[in-house]
Amino acid sequence: MPKVLVSDPIDQVGIDILSQVAQVDVKTGLPAEELIKIVPEYDAMMIRSETKVTKEIIEAATQLKIIGRAGVGVDNVDVPAATRKGIVVVNSPEGNTIAAAEHALAMMLSLSRHIPEANQSVKNNKWDRKRFVGTEVYKKTLGIVGLGKIGSHVAAVAKAMGMKLLAYDPFISIERADQIGCRLVDLDILFREADYITLHIPKTPETTHIIGTESIAKMKPTARIINCARGGIIDEIALLQALREGKIAGAALDVFEKEPLGESELRSLGKEVILTPHLGASTAEAQVNVAVDVAEQIRDVLLGLPARSAVNIPGLHPDALQTLRPYLQLAETLGNMVGQLAGGRVESLNIRLQGDLANNQSQPVVVAALKGLLSQALRERVNYVNASIEAKERGIHVIETRDADVRDYSGSLQLSAKGALGEHSVTGALLGDNEIRITSVDEFPVNVDPTQHMLFTLHRDMPGIIGRIGSLLGSFNVNIASMQVGRKIVRGDAVMVLSLDDPLPDGILAEIIKVPGIKDAYTVTL
Numbered sequence: 001m002p003k004v005l006v007s008d009p010i011d012q013v014g015i016d017i018l019s020q021v022a023q024v025d026v027k028t029g030l031p032a033e034e035l036i037k038i039v040p041e042y043d044a045m046m047i048r049s050e051t052k053v054t055k056e057i058i059e060a061a062t063q064l065k066i067i068g069r070a071g072v073g074v075d076n077v078d079v080p081a082a083t084r085k086g087i088v089v090v091n092s093p094e095g096n097t098i099a100a101a102e103h104a105l106a107m108m109l110s111l112s113r114h115i116p117e118a119n120q121s122v123k124n125n126k127w128d129r130k131r132f133v134g135t136e137v138y139k140k141t142l143g144i145v146g147l148g149k150i151g152s153h154v155a156a157v158a159k160a161m162g163m164k165l166l167a168y169d170p171f172i173s174i175e176r177a178d179q180i181g182c183r184l185v186d187l188d189i190l191f192r193e194a195d196y197i198t199l200h201i202p203k204t205p206e207t208t209h210i211i212g213t214e215s216i217a218k219m220k221p222t223a224r225i226i227n228c229a230r231g232g233i234i235d236e237i238a239l240l241q242a243l244r245e246g247k248i249a250g251a252a253l254d255v256f257e258k259e260p261l262g263e264s265e266l267r268s269l270g271k272e273v274i275l276t277p278h279l280g281a282s283t284a285e286a287q288v289n290v291a292v293d294v295a296e297q298i299r300d301v302l303l304g305l306p307a308r309s310a311v312n313i314p315g316l317h318p319d320a321l322q323t324l325r326p327y328l329q330l331a332e333t334l335g336n337m338v339g340q341l342a343g344g345r346v347e348s349l350n351i352r353l354q355g356d357l358a359n360n361q362s363q364p365v366v367v368a369a370l371k372g373l374l375s376q377a378l379r380e381r382v383n384y385v386n387a388s389i390e391a392k393e394r395g396i397h398v399i400e401t402r403d404a405d406v407r408d409y410s411g412s413l414q415l416s417a418k419g420a421l422g423e424h425s426v427t428g429a430l431l432g433d434n435e436i437r438i439t440s441v442d443e444f445p446v447n448v449d450p451t452q453h454m455l456f457t458l459h460r461d462m463p464g465i466i467g468r469i470g471s472l473l474g475s476f477n478v479n480i481a482s483m484q485v486g487r488k489i490v491r492g493d494a495v496m497v498l499s500l501d502d503p504l505p506d507g508i509l510a511e512i513i514k515v516p517g518i519k520d521a522y523t524v525t526l
């Protein structure tokens, strides 16, 4: 039974799902050294934001297939290291959207009405009404940085509260912003005009310290900033100074440059600052959503099925995947075959996607072809996650061509590889019940059902040659299951494809090549 390590607190519903297919060990709060020690035992890890899945942990993992992040941000996972190792990383892109948006809105209202301080004051037996006069958000301008899933929900609710909405998001169209009711502006205008600024962006090199001394200088002295996205988007030192000097009116932070927040002068500020310990996703509903979403994906991957929200393999809608799945098998088989025909050490692979495959949903077919191509060299180390990286690192030049007009079959695929044994090509398609057929080899037409042991020859089409090959194989006790000859002209060059019941013994290829009329011979094992 596979083993799953749950290293952060996850809702029980997720653990129940995983327990159907795996042994689940819940071990939260482990130090990095301990994780490195135990990770080799596990096939899957399920985490939230607390566990840092570093390169060292990934390197120590010998059988890890999947890391499931029960939440959105995967910045606590070294995704490139996981990809290199063929470990799929999945998340739950939408499970906590509402929770995070509501937390940002709650922060905005709490800041406006000093709710945390007022509450504390009453609990301290005071009745101080003057100190806590607030401001209304009605008719104020909210500047939303990042108009994605969370930013859009914040916009919808803020609009209902009568706020004017500005947004900055370089990847969102004016039409989309219009639909949401936001005026798309550049960052400078947003900083200058907003009364409240709420951040809903990922942490990237471009967004790191997007709020700092320079940007704060553009803001109104009455401006309030809310960050429920990621620590590090705000320069905390610059913010602290601005708050102390009254350059802005307040800030509400759920996320910090370093978490957990250690000693920080932010803690010493008054009612102008609200701090929460990364609670954006902490609602009962969101925790059920993300736990189910991610546990189901881990379960599927452990059962050999694809994941629906993988961050490091080409994304595909489940319906599209259903249609594409037989083609993935075809591409892998052809990749494996052409890699062997080309004799390994492949320099280039030309992938021709034809007919229905010539659409832009078929990127996974390309990855499957690479996986097949590399499978002889890398065996189970290569998978859909790392095939492209491995091919790149081996210097394989991959050329994709798409031709929707080739309609011999509804969809067909031709792979041509150049390697130690020269350039070879195979074409394949799906017949009837998605049965794989090889329809040409080195441009010679054939109709072959691929089998585990195969022999390919290039020969001169002449009487007696097939018989001689048959007798030779018989003398080595190799049984022929089927045989096909493909030729373009009578008595010209031809290819012969034999499916064999037995593997070819060592030395037989050298004998085959000696047969008069045989120009070349290749074995393929699938």
Ligand SMILES: NC(=O)c1ccc[n+]([C@@H]2O[C@H](COP(=O)([O-])OP(=O)(O)OC[C@H]3O[C@@H](n4cnc5c(N)ncnc54)[C@H](O)[C@@H]3O)[C@@H](O)[C@H]2O)c1
Binding pocket: 072, 073, 093, 096, 097, 100, 145, 146, 147, 148, 149, 150, 151, 168, 169, 170, 171, 172, 200, 201, 202, 203, 204, 206, 207, 228, 229, 230, 254, 255, 278, 279, 280, 281, 282
């Ligand atoms: N506090 C929490 O507990 C909590 C919970 C959930 C999500 N989050 C964080 O909230 C953030 C937003 O999540 P989401 O689900 O809305 O993501 P999303 O991908 O739906 O939206 C992010 C938006 O940011 C935009 N963006 C990217 N780079 C930008 C840039 N340089 N300038 C402006 N906009 C840019 C994108 O175009 C996108 O529209 C993420 O960082 C996520 O990790 C935090």
Ligand SMILES: O=C(O)[C@H](O)COP(=O)(O)O
Binding pocket: 048, 049, 050, 070, 071, 072, 073, 074, 096, 278, 279, 280, 281, 282
């Ligand atoms: O990216 C996320 O989903 C949030 O930051 C939530 O993190 P958490 O799962 O640790 O609450």
